[in-house]
Amino acid sequence: MAHIAIVGAGFSGAVLARQLGQAGHRIDVFDTRPHVAGNCHTARDPASGVMLHTYGPHIFHTSDERVWKYIRGFGEFVPFVNRVKAVSAGRVYSLPLNLLTINQFAGQTFSPAQAMAYFAQIGEPGEGEPANFEEQALRLMGRALYAAFFEGYTTKQWGMAPAALPASILKRLPVRFNYDDNYYASRHQGIPREGYTAVVERLLDLPNVAVHLGARFDRAQAGGYDHVFCSGPIDAWFGCDEGRLGYRTLDFVREDHAGDHQGNAVINYCDTTVPWTRISEHKHFAPWEQHADTVVFKEYSRLCEAGDTPYYPIRLVAEKALLAHYVGRARREPHVTFVGRLGTYRYIDMHVTIAEALDVADRYEACRRSGEAMPSFVVDPLG
Numbered sequence: 406m407a408h409i410a411i412v413g414a415g416f417s418g419a420v421l422a423r424q425l426g427q428a429g430h431r432i433d434v435f436d437t438r439p440h441v442a443g444n445c446h447t448a449r450d451p452a453s454g455v456m457l458h459t460y461g462p463h464i465f466h467t468s469d470e471r472v473w474k475y476i477r478g479f480g481e482f483v484p485f486v487n488r489v490k491a492v493s494a495g496r497v498y499s500l501p502l503n504l505l506t507i508n509q510f511a512g513q514t515f516s517p518a519q520a521m522a523y524f525a526q527i528g529e530p531g532e533g534e535p536a537n538f539e540e541q542a543l544r545l546m547g548r549a550l551y552a553a554f555f556e557g558y559t560t561k562q563w564g565m566a567p568a569a570l571p572a573s574i575l576k577r578l579p580v581r582f583n584y585d586d587n588y589y590a591s592r593h594q595g596i597p598r599e600g601y602t603a604v605v606e607r608l609l610d611l612p613n614v615a616v617h618l619g620a621r622f623d624r625a626q627a628g629g630y631d632h633v634f635c636s637g638p639i640d641a642w643f644g645c646d647e648g649r650l651g652y653r654t655l656d657f658v659r660e661d662h663a664g665d666h667q668g669n670a671v672i673n674y675c676d677t678t679v680p681w682t683r684i685s686e687h688k689h690f691a692p693w694e695q696h697a698d699t700v701v702f703k704e705y706s707r708l709c710e711a712g713d714t715p716y717y718p719i720r721l722v723a724e725k726a727l728l729a730h731y732v733g734r735a736r737r738e739p740h741v742t743f744v745g746r747l748g749t750y751r752y753i754d755m756h757v758t759i760a761e762a763l764d765v766a767d768r769y770e771a772c773r774r775s776g777e778a779m780p781s782f783v784v785d786p787l788g
């Protein structure tokens with residue numbers, strides 16, 4: 406059996422530790438933070454009793470039956486539908502764009518077919534694949550809806566004009582010609598009854614898995630292991646010696662209130678006149694709990710500097726060129742596999758992270774059986 410190091414105790418690292426630990430390997434998991442669960446970490450607030458999503462709201466959603474079955478083996482997921490509201494020019498709307506949003510915005514009573522015909526009219530024409538976020542939005546919904554809901558929010562979230570961003574970011578959000586206001590289109594959606602931290606703790610709970618918190622893993626330690634799985638930032642693995650990959654980080658400004666402060670889990674603020682992107686009220690992520698008091702967080706996005714928590718990989722042309730350098734070096738690194746949002750520098754959700762970690766573990770076992778070398782990446786980070 407192998408002696409394996411796993412860098413990072415988020416979902417990638419924890420799922421790998423569980424799968425490879427169950428296969429009988431001896432595992433050391435390292436995380437620089439004093440807690441497990443990475444950016445999904447949750448902790449009960451001593452003052453209000455509310456379960457807080459320490460690094461911002463996380464709503465689990467997936468259409469992958471394997472992932473849904475797997476993760477529920479480590480904790481109960483209570484059904485939860487994320488119904489986001491958005492404030493734009495002094496009015497409240499429903500998000501993602503659905504028939505209610507369209508009708509409220511246009512002051513109409515369109516049926517689904519009428520709304521579709523309206524969109525065909527207001528969408529700006531274009532040829533070929535949309536080159537960027539703005540083009541994609543203008544073709545789909547026209548200037549007015551784009552300006553009301555996407556232009557300002559995206560500029561604040563990414564710190565640049567939407568024309569500089571890839572169209573793929575907009576594709577995360579559906580447009581619906583019915584009154585379905587579920588933010589996600591996934592078949593399954595839920596929030597762990599006891600929080601994400603408890604789920605990750607259970608994943609890591611095996612006698613042959615040792616978790617080292619507040620412990621930085623240095624590249625020089627890799628030689629002491631048969632294999633290393635790194636879910637930390639790929640540039641940091643190399644000491645960022647060719648430059649730092651761009652990320653957005655978030656600042657959360659906490660406010661404590663009594664009762665119900667905003668009446669919903671998440672409200673987005675789409676205008677640039679408001680400096681925050683959204684406000685989340687965490688007790689609404691656990692509607693099965695009762696709390697007299699409430700905690701809300703205003704979320705501000707900015708460029709990630711050294712020492713900040715990386716959240717969103719930026720992946721523009723410059724970042725991709727730098728990423729290609731690091732990926733080239735990673736491919737020459739013996740016995741190391743890079744995984745997860747930070748290890749592969751991709752904007753992926755929790756369920757994708759879990760699916761990929763399961764695949765990586767399967768691949769490792771298959772490689773051991775066949776004698777083939779374990780690849781540095783199981784998903785191409787440049788793809």
Ligand code: UDP
Pocket residue numbers: 491500554555556558559562574575577578673674675
């Ligand atoms: N977005 C927007 N307005 C909104 C919500 C989202 O313009 O009210 C854009 C923004 O560029 C954001 C992207 O859509 O980065 C994806 O949104 P999502 O809610 O998936 O982002 P996350 O929850 O991962 O921050």
